[in-house]
Every structure is written in C-alpha cells, then in structure tokens.
Amino acid sequence: MTTTLDQLNAATPDEAARLLDGLYEHSPWIAERALRRRPFVSLAQLKRALVEALAEGGRDAQLALIRAHPELAGKAMVAKALTAESTHEQTASGLTHCSAEEFARIQRLNADYNARFGWPFILAVRGPRGVGLARAEIIDTFARRLANHPDFEFAECLRNIHRIAEMRLADKFGFEPVLGNQVWDCAEILARHTDPGYAELGQLTVTYLTDAHLACQAQLRRWMHDCGFDEVRVDAVGNVVGVYHGSDAAAKRLLTGSHYDTVRNGGKYDGRLGIFVPLVAVRELHRAGRRLPFGIEVIGFAEEEGQRYKATFLGSGSVTGDFDPAWLEQRDADGITMREAMRAAGLPATLEAIHAERRDPSRYLGFVEVHIEQGPVLNELDLPLGVVSSINGSVRYACEVRGMASHAGTTPMDRRRDAAVAVAELALYVERRAAGVPEVVGTIGMLDVPNGSINVVPGRCRFSLDLRATTDAARDALAGDVLAELAAICERRGLAYQAEETMRAAAAPSAPAWQKRWERAVESLGLPVFRMPSGAGHDAMKLHEVMPQAMLFVRGLNAGISHNPLESSTNDDADLSVRAFRHLLDQLNEELS
Numbered sequence: 001m002t003t004t005l006d007q008l009n010a011a012t013p014d015e016a017a018r019l020l021d022g023l024y025e026h027s028p029w030i031a032e033r034a035l036r037r038r039p040f041v042s043l044a045q046l047k048r049a050l051v052e053a054l055a056e057g058g059r060d061a062q063l064a065l066i067r068a069h070p071e072l073a074g075k076a077m078v079a080k081a082l083t084a085e086s087t088h089e090q091t092a093s094g095l096t097h098c099s100a101e102e103f104a105r106i107q108r109l110n111a112d113y114n115a116r117f118g119w120p121f122i123l124a125v126r127g128p129r130g131v132g133l134a135r136a137e138i139i140d141t142f143a144r145r146l147a148n149h150p151d152f153e154f155a156e157c158l159r160n161i162h163r164i165a166e167m168r169l170a171d172k173f174g175f176e177p178v179l180g181n182q183v184w185d186c187a188e189i190l191a192r193h194t195d196p197g198y199a200e201l202g203q204l205t206v207t208y209l210t211d212a213h214l215a216c217q218a219q220l221r222r223w224m225h226d227c228g229f230d231e232v233r234v235d236a237v238g239n240v241v242g243v244y245h246g247s248d249a250a251a252k253r254l255l256t257g258s259h260y261d262t263v264r265n266g267g268k269y270d271g272r273l274g275i276f277v278p279l280v281a282v283r284e285l286h287r288a289g290r291r292l293p294f295g296i297e298v299i300g301f302a303e304e305e306g307q308r309y310k311a312t313f314l315g316s317g318s319v320t321g322d323f324d325p326a327w328l329e330q331r332d333a334d335g336i337t338m339r340e341a342m343r344a345a346g347l348p349a350t351l352e353a354i355h356a357e358r359r360d361p362s363r364y365l366g367f368v369e370v371h372i373e374q375g376p377v378l379n380e381l382d383l384p385l386g387v388v389s390s391i392n393g394s395v396r397y398a399c400e401v402r403g404m405a406s407h408a409g410t411t412p413m414d415r416r417r418d419a420a421v422a423v424a425e426l427a428l429y430v431e432r433r434a435a436g437v438p439e440v441v442g443t444i445g446m447l448d449v450p451n452g453s454i455n456v457v458p459g460r461c462r463f464s465l466d467l468r469a470t471t472d473a474a475r476d477a478l479a480g481d482v483l484a485e486l487a488a489i490c491e492r493r494g495l496a497y498q499a500e501e502t503m504r505a506a507a508a509p510s511a512p513a514w515q516k517r518w519e520r521a522v523e524s525l526g527l528p529v530f531r532m533p534s535g536a537g538h539d540a541m542k543l544h545e546v547m548p549q550a551m552l553f554v555r556g557l558n559a560g561i562s563h564n565p566l567e568s569s570t571n572d573d574a575d576l577s578v579r580a581f582r583h584l585l586d587q588l589n590e591e592l593s
C-alpha cells in the first residue's frame with residue numbers, strides 16, 4: 001500500500017515514523033527528527049528536511065549511519081542478512097549475480113576502502129535513473145572513489161545515502177518522476193551520436209556540423225514535432241527552432257533553450273538539459289490542449305563551445321545579430337572552412353541568410369535557460385536547484401615574465417632572476433586576493449617554462465590569467481590589483497613582463513523580475529531558494545545583450561564535474577526542473593491573462 005503526503009502530515013508522530021520506516025539503514029531518528037517539520041507540501045520538501053536532519057545530527061551520528069550500511073556484495077549479502085531494502089537494491093543491480101572474478105574484485109575493493117577510510121563503501125546502486133547501475137559501472141565508481149580525499153568521500157557517502165532514501169521514499173509514496181525520466185532518456189538517446197574517433201572510445205563529442213551534429217539536429221526536430229510544436233525548423237546556422245504558439249499566434253514569445261554541441265569527451269547534460277526541459281513542458285501543454293497567452297520558442301543552439309571553429313556562442317550570437325563574417329572563412333583542423341561545412345550541411349552559408357536570423361527583441365518577453373550547474377556547490381549542499389543571480393564577467397590575459405636563465409648549481413640564491421618563482425608568487429597573490437571577495441575567482445591555469453631544464457634557473461615563464469566576478473566593477477578591480485601586483489613583483493625581482501588581454505566578457509546579472517520568477521518556481525516545489533552566480537559562460541549571456549534573462553541551475557552529481565563523461569544528473573532532479581519550468585509558465589500565464 002502506498003502512502004500519501006496527506007496521510008503523513010495527519011499521522012501521529014509514532015504512525016508517521018512507522019510510515020517512513022526503513023528509509024535510512026537502522027537509523028529511524030533521522031525521519032523522526034525530520035517529521036517535526038511537518039506538514040510537507042511536497043516530497044522534495046520532505047527530502048530536504050531529511051537532509052537537514054542528518055546534517056544537524058553531527059559527524060558521530062553520520063559516521064554511525066554510514067557504518068550501519070552493509071558492504072557492497074559483502075558477507076551480509078552472501079549470508080542473506082541484509083535489510084529488505086538493501087536486499088532489493090543489491091539484487092536489482094545484479095550484484096547477487098557477480099562472476100567469481102567480479103566478486104573477488106569487489107572484495108579487494110571493500111578491503112582497500114575500509115583500510116583507507118574506516119567505513120563501508122556506499123553507493124546508490126539503483127543509479128541516477130533508478131533502474132540499477134551496471135556491475136562494471138559500480139566497480140569503476142568504487143575504484144575511482146577510493147582515491148578521494150577522506151572528507152570528500154565521507155560527504156559523498158552521505159549524498160549516496162540520501163539518494164538511496166530518495167528512491168526508497170518514491171517506492172513508499174508510489175511516486176515516479178515521469179517527466180524527469182523523459183528528460184533523462186532524451187539525454188541518453190541524444191548521446192548516442194558522437195564524432196568519429198570518439199565513438200570508438202565510448203566518448204561523447206559533438207562539434208559543429210559534423211555528421212553526429214546533424215544527427216542530433218534531426219533527432220531534436222523529430223522530438224519537437226512529437227511534442228506538438230507548431231513550427232519546427234533548422235535555421236541558417238543549424239540551430240533547431242521550435243515554436244509553440246500562444247492562443248494568439250502573433251503573441252509575444254518566451255524564448256528559451258541551450259546548446260546541443262559538446263566539448264571533446266564531454267557530458268550528456270551540458271546544454272542539452274536546457275533543451276529537453278522545455279520540450280517536455282511543451283509536450284504537457286500540447287497533451288492538455290492548452291494554449292497560453294504567449295508563445296514559447298525553444299532553440300537548440302548549434303554551437304556554444306567553440307570546438308571545431310573558434311566561434312564560441314555562434315548559435316546564440318546569430319539570434320542576437322552578432323555573427324562575425326570572418327568566421328565563414330575560418331578553417332577547422334582538416335582545412336575545411338566554415339562556409340564549406342555549412343554548404344555540406346545543406347545550409348545557405350550566406351551572410352544574408354544568417355543575418356536574417358536576428359530576432360526582434362520587442363517580440364519576446366525574455367529568455368530563460370535551464371543548465372546543469374557545472375560546479376560543486378549544489379551537490380555539496382544537497383540541493384537540486386539553484387537560481388542564478390548573475391553570469392560572471394571575465395577577463396583573460398596571456399602573460400610572460402622574463403628574467404635570466406642561469407646555472408642552477410652556480411647561481412647563488414641572492415643573484416637569481418627566476419621568472420617562474422615570480423609567477424608562483426603571483427599565483428599565491430591571485431588566490432588570496434580572489435578569496436577575499438565573495439563570488440570572485442582567479443586562476444592561473446597554464447604555467448609553462450619554455451625549454452626549461454632541471455638544472456637551469458627559469459629565464460622565462462609564460463602563464464595565463466583568468467579572472468571572473470559577478471559584476472564588471474569587481475572583475476576590473478581584481479584585474480587592476482593582480483596586474484599591479486605583477487608589476488610590483490617584477491620590479492622587486494628585477495624582471496620584465498608583458499600581459500596581453502585576450503578576452504573580455506561583461507557580467508550578465510539576471511533580470512530581477514525573471515530571477516524572481518525562478519525563485520517562486522523553486523519555492524512552489526517546497527525547496528529553499530538558493531541564489532548563486534554562474535562561473536561559466538552560457539547562451540543566456542549572449543541573449544542578455546538584447547533581452548532580459550535569468551537561468552536556473554540543476555545540481556550535477558560527482559562533485560558537479562562537467563566537460564567530462566562523469567557529468568551526471570538524476571531523473572528526480574530533472575523532474576524538479578521540469579516542474580520549476582512549468583511553474584514559470586504558469587506565472588507568466590497569470591501575469592498576462
């Protein structure tokens with residue numbers, strides 16, 4: 001028999017605790033503590049209360065909870081001494097059917113893991129879609145996590161425990177994240193298309209106008225048709241555009257979407273999530289035969305990552321009228337110009353056609369974009385959604401410090417002009433200076449001693465600077481201080497330097513009214529509103545130049561890793577993003593009716 005939230009809210013404390021029995025391994029206190037926060041408006045709110053209850057329990061209680069778990073495919077499983085829930089999960093994942101070799105490998109991993117951390121390895125073996133991870137995936141994850149820092153691994157175990165509880169809760173409440181499953185499945189299906197050379201390695205790479213890219217394009221078109229969009233087309237640069245008309249086909253439109261190209265060996269959700277979420281939301285409108293007082297235009301942007309050609313934001317740029325004509329003559333690594341690639345893809349490849357894609361902003365309400373966070377913050381806080389307050393402005397420099405190359409043995413320490421040590425000093429300054437201001441970041445990501453040698457004091461050091469902040473003023477203040485420090489270090493050490501600015505992008509603060517709509521949407525799900533800046537650039541940054549915009553972030557698993565095959569998201573989080581998106585549509589509906 002399934003439980004309902006109403007039942008849970010109305011039950012006596014003892015009854016309620018019984019309804020949540022078995023959520024956490026031998027630890028009923030977590031549910032009991034969370035239940036003090038009744039009533040709950042949603043399962044998401046209940047889950048949040050459980051997360052907070054465990055967090056408040058403190059480290060000893062958390063460790064006890066972790067230790068209350070059985071080893072993966074361990075003695076308890078073999079002896080059939082697991083709780084009913086664990087038996088179900090370990091059986092569903094096929095762990096009970098390990099080959100002798102797999103079983104031996106897992107036992108070795110169990111022993112190594114226990115020796116390193118002192119608690120059993122915990123993994124939500126039903127996985128991000130709830131249907132069970134493959135045994136090879138489980139073993140890979142086990143081996144990978146063995147290398148984690150103990151503090152991180154401790155938190156990762158707790159996150160997995162909450163994921164297990166989330167799925168046990170869904171079982172109890174008979175809840176299935178149907179819309180989230182659709183999004184999740186789309187991500188899997190689209191990820192089948194990958195560029196030659198990467199397919200063989202099992203890696204996902206989709207760069208501009210390759211065969212895989214065109215296959216994605218065709219798939220997105222089909223899905224848009226299936227979802228009930230009124231107009232579906234591929235535009236002059238390869239963006240896939242779907243329009244779901246409002247009650248009046250000439251009504252203003254909400255613009256939304258994200259990119260479907262990927263970096264090399266990238267993830268399945270970066271960009272794509274922001275296409276699937278509105279697709280699924282429109283499908284629901286279409287199924288209900290519902291028209292809103294505004295149209296919805298979803299764009300799958302063809303190019304955002306700048307991989308095949310140095311033309312980052314080409315997709316969204318063409319929509320804002322920002323297409324550099326010189327791009328057409330640019331050649332890829334095989335010598336194919338963009339114009340040739342466009343022709344081969346059946347696109348007109350003329351500036352006239354491309355410029356005709358420029359949208360008239362007065363016909364749009366604004367732009368919203370759903371995107372995987374690509375960072376560790378939401379994952380660490382165990383929050384599914386975050387509201388973006390601003391896309392960071394950035395500035396980049398290519399720099400070089402020049403000193404004097406000299407013999408490492410014969411040059412006394414007080415007579416050196418070491419270029420690399422100067423840069424090391426600057427790196428520490430960048431770290432200190434950026435850390436001193438909230439939401440400001442600075443990185444020296446490339447550091448190179450050209451022709452360096454083990455027995456030579458570095459005479460030259462080349463390095464990069466990447467500085468970002470939520471406002472242009474904060475970014476410029478950071479850049480000013482860092483460059484002044486570079487000058488001072490070089491002056492003191494008798495070195496010369498140069499710093500060439502290679503990129504500058506303005507910050508894109510969210511339009512307050514649109515940010516507020518996302519906040520209300522998150523609140524409506526029973527979740528706390530968490531505001532955060534976007535450290536990475538997004539298509540919304542481009543649209544920001546011509547219309548109001550705001551973004552919603554969705555938590556990524558595996559410490560939020562992105563531009564990496566480990567990038568991952570759950571069906572439950574995807575479900576919440578669709579619900580948030582639908583709530584935003586409902587808000588606009590009310591405002592405009």
Ligand SMILES: [Zn+2]
Pocket residue numbers: 259270271304371538
């Ligand atoms: Zn992206």
